Amino acid sequence: MSPRNLETHDEVLVRRARIKRLVDLGQRVGYGLFGVAIVGFFLGFLVDFTDPLVTVIVLSMVVGSVILAPAIVFGYGVRAAEREDVEQGRPTHRGNQP
Numbered sequence: 172m173s174p175r176n177l178e179t180h181d182e183v184l185v186r187r188a189r190i191k192r193l194v195d196l197g198q199r200v201g202y203g204l205f206g207v208a209i210v211g212f213f214l215g216f217l218v219d220f221t222d223p224l225v226t227v228i229v230l231s232m233v234v235g236s237v238i239l240a241p242a243i244v245f246g247y248g249v250r251a252a253e254r255e256d257v258e259q260g261r262p263t264h265r266g267n268q269p
Contacts, residue, residue, distance in 0.1 A: 184262070187249055194246040201239025207231040 208231035215224045256263050 181262075187252060190245055191249050194242050194249060197238050197242030198246065201235045201242055204231045204235030204238070208235065 208228045211224055211228040211231065215221070215228070253263060
């Protein structure tokens, strides 16, 4: 790889790392909201489904889905790009050159 290509590839790795951090955060928040919805559902099942509890359950599911869906898709994209870099013999992080 030429020095110019390495510089460009390094910029890509920096962007990819930023996206991976956002993906990890999105997955934590999305799955956490699903957990809130599940706990709320069982709480309502055992006690009573009040209007505020139902609102929390529905909002947790909707917001969790909106956050989690793109996080999962971008996560697959990051992993596929990393796998392709390894297969092509490109550096996978700073300082790791073939």
